[in-house]
Structures are given as structure tokens and as C-alpha cells.
Amino acid sequence: MLRYLPYLLAGILFGFVLIKSEAASWYRIQEMFHFQNFHMFGILFSAIATGMLSIQIIKRMGEKQSLDGQTISIPEKAPGRVSYLVGGLIFGLGWGLIGLCPGPIFALVGTGSLGAFVVLAGALHGTWLYGALKQHLPH
Amino acid sequence: METLLAWLYAPWPWYVAGPIIGLMVPMMLFIGNRSFGISSNLRHLCAITQPPQVGVDFFKYDWKEHTWSLMFVIGTALGGFLAGVVFANPDPVKLSLAAREMFTAWGFTPPTASLVPEELFHPSVRNFTLLFACGVLVGFGTRYAAGCTSGHAITGLSTLQLPSLYAILGIFGGGLISSWFLVPWMLQ
Numbered sequence: 222m223l224r225y226l227p228y229l230l231a232g233i234l235f236g237f238v239l240i241k242s243e244a245a246s247w248y249r250i251q252e253m254f255h256f257q258n259f260h261m262f263g264i265l266f267s268a269i270a271t272g273m274l275s276i277q278i279i280k281r282m283g284e285k286q287s288l289d290g291q292t293i294s295i296p297e298k299a300p301g302r303v304s305y306l307v308g309g310l311i312f313g314l315g316w317g318l319i320g321l322c323p324g325p326i327f328a329l330v331g332t333g334s335l336g337a338f339v340v341l342a343g344a345l346h347g348t349w350l351y352g353a354l355k356q357h358l359p360h
Numbered sequence: 361m362e363t364l365l366a367w368l369y370a371p372w373p374w375y376v377a378g379p380i381i382g383l384m385v386p387m388m389l390f391i392g393n394r395s396f397g398i399s400s401n402l403r404h405l406c407a408i409t410q411p412p413q414v415g416v417d418f419f420k421y422d423w424k425e426h427t428w429s430l431m432f433v434i435g436t437a438l439g440g441f442l443a444g445v446v447f448a449n450p451d452p453v454k455l456s457l458a459a460r461e462m463f464t465a466w467g468f469t470p471p472t473a474s475l476v477p478e479e480l481f482h483p484s485v486r487n488f489t490l491l492f493a494c495g496v497l498v499g500f501g502t503r504y505a506a507g508c509t510s511g512h513a514i515t516g517l518s519t520l521q522l523p524s525l526y527a528i529l530g531i532f533g534g535g536l537i538s539s540w541f542l543v544p545w546m547l548q
Contacts, residue, residue: 343495
């Protein structure tokens with residue numbers, strides 16, 4: 222179990238930040254989609270910039286090992302267009318309504334919000350529905 | 361000590377929160393060569409709970425290989441508990457004036473210390489039906505797009521991947537439609 226501790230700790234930091242930055246706030250998400258405040262855009266842009274910079278540094282460091290001894294490689298997404306656009310659109314419709322994407326769902330569940338548990342239950346059913354219908358959907 | 365405590369209770373500005381979120385990408389790589397993302401855990405949770413006689417192929421795999429990811433979201437919930445309960449910010453969200461006026465026009469009471477509005481999250485059949493239905497959209501959409509805000513906006517764009525850009529366009533388009541048209545319509 223000890224080898225999972227770093228993931229648990231990173232997760233705690235992530236959940237803490239999602240609540241403290243109010244990225245899990247319905248009000249902040251509406252404010253973002255109406256372009257009424259820089260706050261959420263600031264979070265997203267600075268997160269992407271930090272991620273990008275880190276990736277460039279990792280690439281320039283040459284071959285490196287992770288804590289558990291694997292060679293670090295930059296992950297690649299499967300090629301495609303339709304599934305990313307349509308899936309993203311469906312997800313976005315839900316996000317814009319209830320202001321919660323998966324990270325904040327888990328963080329808000331941790332605060333004991335009953336509504337967040339209902340959203341999580343819905344998200345699990347939606348995920349299952351996708352798995353059941355996958356072969357009939359354009360990708 | 362006093363300042364540290366005050367810092368733990370206060371909301372964090374974007375220039376502190378954003379870089380920490382962005383650092384999740386290299387952190388996951390350094391811990392175990394993993395790709396940072398949250399929504400795949402919804403799939404793992406389905407794989408754990410799917411009864412063998414149902415057998416949707418998409419959920420037939422050894423979820424134990426993804427224990428690291430499940431540990432991460434257990435941590436996310438714990439972090440939420442710490443930030444939202446133990447070190448809860450006693451003050452309401454400090455919204456822009458334009459946003460405050462919009463919510464008033466929508467008939468909302470001003471935000472309290474809660475991150476979510478009573479009008480939508482207060483336990484009622486209507487609210488919970490809506491929350492569940494939107495949850496279905498989030499779960500279905502993220503799996504169809506093979507990622508959510510973390511996997512695509514953060515990890516995907518950080519690593520300059522075109523599929524993630526498509527996903528972001530879809531996600532932001534859907535969010536704009538909901539926020540501008542569906543939310544006001546729903547509140548009527």
C-alpha cells in the first residue's frame with residue numbers, strides 16, 4: 222500500500238486546491254462562461270502554462286526514471302475528432318448546468334454535499350451508458 | 361503560525377491555485393509515469409461494481425492496475441474535506457459585480473459560504489433529478505471524449521495534443537450553451 226501513498230498525497234493537494242480556488246463553485250463556473258471574471262481563466266491558463274513548461278523541462282532532461290523505476294514518457298492521446306468534439310460537447314452541457322466537472326465532483330463529495338453524491342451517481346450511470354452504447358456511436 | 365492558518369482558511373488566488381494544478385502533470389509522471397486525469401476513475405468504479413452476469417466489455421479489465429488512480433481521487437475527496445470542512449472559508453465567494461447582478465436577475469439569493477447555490481442543490485425531487493441528469497451528461501460525455509478538464513485541458517494541452525484541443529472546443533461550446541441558454545431557461 223505504501224507505493225500508493227504519493228498518489229494519495231497528490232490527490233489531497235489537488236482536492237484542497239479545487240475547493241480553495243473555488244473551481245468547485247457553481248457561481249465561479251457561471252461567472253467564467255459569462256466572461257465576467259478572470260479568476261477561472263487565470264487558473265486554467267496558469268495551470269496549462271505550468272504543465273507545458275514542466276513537460277518541456279522533462280523532455281530536455283533526457284531519459285529519466287519515475288519513483289517506481291519506470292522510464293518517464295509523455296502520454297499520447299488516440300487520434301480522432303468526432304468523439305472528442307461530441308463527447309466534449311455533451312460533457313460541457315452538463316458542466317455548464319451544474320458547474321461541476323469530475324475533479325470538483327470528488328472534491329465536493331468530500332465536503333459531504335448530498336447534491337454532489339447525486340451528481341456522482343449520475344456520472345457513474347452516464348459512464349456505464351457510454352460503455353453499453355460504445356459500439357453504436359461514431360468515433 | 362497565525363498567517364499560515366489565515367492562509368489555510370482563505371480562498372486562494374488563481375496564480376497560486378493554477379500552477380499547483382499544473383504541477384499535477386509532472387508530479388504524476390515522476391511518481392509512476394502516469395498521465396494525470398480524473399474521469400477515467402468513473403470507468404474504474406463501474407468496472408469494480410459491474411456484476412459478472414451483465415458483462416459490458418468496456419468494463420471488463422483488471423481495474424486493480426488502476427489502484428493508483430483510485431487512490432488519487434480518494435485523496436481528492438479527502439482534500440475536499442480538509443479545505444471545505446476543516447479549513448472552510450467562512451466568507452461567501454467574492455464574485456465580480458457583473459456576476460452578482462446576473463444571479464440577482466436570475467432570482468438567486470446572494471451566495472452564502474457554500475460553494476453551490478441552495479436553489480439548485482437543496483434536497484428536492486426536482487433538484488436531485490436535475491443533478492442526476494447532468495451527472496449522466498458529465499459521465500457519458502467525459503468517457504465519449506476520453507477525458508475531462510484535467511485529462512484534456514490540463515494534461516492534453518500541456519503536451520500539445522490536437523485531440524485535446526477538439527475536446528476543449530466541445531467542452532467550452534457545451535458550457536456556453538448551458539450557461540447562456542439552458543440555465544436561465546431552467547430557472548424560469
